[in-house]
Amino acid sequence: MSSYSIERAPAGGSGAGANSHFSQSNYVPPHLRNRPSPTEQPAAPISYAGAAFGNDRQGYGGQPGGGIRNGGPWSDVNGGGRGGGGWNNRNNGWDRGREREVNPFQEDVNTDPELGTEENTRINFDAYEDIPVETSGDNVPPPVNTFADIDLGDALNLNIRRCKYVKPTPVQRHAIPIAISGRDLMACAQTGSGKTAAFCFPIISGIMKSNISVQRETRMPRMAFPLALILSPTRELSIQIHEEAKKFAYQTGVRVVVAYGGAPINLQLRELERGVDILVATPGRLVDLLERARVSLQMIKYLALDEADRMLDMGFEPQIRRIVQQMDMPPPGLRQTMLFSATFPKEIQRLAADFLSTYIFLAVGRVGSSTDLIVQRVEYVLETDKRSHLMDLLHAQRANGVQGKQALTLVFVETKKGADSLEHWLCMNGFPATTIHGDRTQQEREYALRSFKSGTTPILVATDVAARGLDIPHVAHVVNFDLPNDIDDYVHRIGRTGRAGKSGLATAFFNENNSSLARSLSDLMQEANQEVPAWLSHFAVRSSNGGRNRRGGGSGGRFGGRDFRRDSSFNRGGTDFYGGPHINSGYGGPSGGYGGGYGSNVTSAWD
């Protein structure tokens, strides 16, 4: 039997040095990784060398490959050796001097300056002021107004500045203090609300602050012991979370590794062997890795499940339960768990009850529900007219576009076949398009996404694989060529535009085949102050399907979910719920942030 202890080496090992300090291990805990590397030897106790850090990294803003030693523009922040316990200047002592941590911010410099017009990049913070936020639970830590209000550590704060995040989004304002205080969290929030940072910041900060040391299982030297696990439903979302997490963890010494299917497993295995603190994964590939005994979950201290409702929709519940409950992961209470979900149906409630320990419930209003950031249009289009109608839209858009450029347009269709044939047809007709769906190889999918993002093929035809979570900046227009059957899917799809406070356009092609969606669609549009065409209202009346497709049925109202503990036997002593929810709205007061106001180039922490 292996028991869990944060400070101790994994039990059941060979008995070598099972105490709280690392000894002859390959593993260098993050808080010790800022030491100079002693040549090629496995990390052995080294005397602390003060501020003389070997900063063998690529200099920020420098030429690729032009390594700068401890002299980059940030060396003032980085080389100070100040603060207790070597808080900053964690460098990758990891690699024992060999591997360079690629600067994840480099690629962002000069990306698509054309697309970043004044209008597009200015953040519409005001539009979010009235996003409702609801928290409930025992002793909820108060929200913060700036990132600086929380002690995330210098290195992380620096990366927040590098990301140009000025002030926290509503979900971050609430979730970060909750998570920092060690509490479990069930959060109802959409992608685009800033979730990724909301769970990454506390994890990275926690790993840096803790003195967790992992004793490698000497009989299984190839087994990886991540401290944090982030599960997400699709490969692309995992890739995206990984990319963001790498930015947040840059030069913190915290290592982030991603594992997902469809890609060569050997590369991922090699990455894992180099050490991993935060593992981002899709469920299938992780189960594979666990079965191969290449990953152990017994050191997991943080577990984050992103888009949990989506994962259940996709039938991942068995895999997820296997990973969380039937492997060697510490139970609730001995780990910190954060569950994110756009909706809160019964299955998610069960998951929350099983995975979380006296958690805090947080619901953030739908982005766009109370604003006009996304202009929604519905047009009546017969199946046979859809293609020519799309063509008209694209022509008009090109004519209105900047320098005759096609604005990025995401076209959702129902089937994989339909995606392929529409892509082909668009290309034939002079509209550079590509497609992303589950029948394409992972390589093709990633290539398509890159080609779209870069504007090489400004039209992307997609199935629902791209509906949720994917952050593609600058998507100007989402076309629901085929409407989904579920209104939540619709919300997710149109959420691919109007991101980061930018405005966006969503056009839907509606006909008889979509009548089941009429009611919920017209309700949703009404709620978002959109113009609802009269004919759609007629459809809505005619197809009174008892509100089966209406939002909020059963699983919650406008927040996409309620804390069910207050509805049922979870009440203590029959009294009311824990003292009632605290209703907060938007940002309270002005932001101290990082000073400097918001220039036109400021991106926000929304994504």
Added chain:
DNA sequence: AAAAAAG
């Protein structure tokens, strides 16, 4: 019914 995810 279709889509996604482990090969």
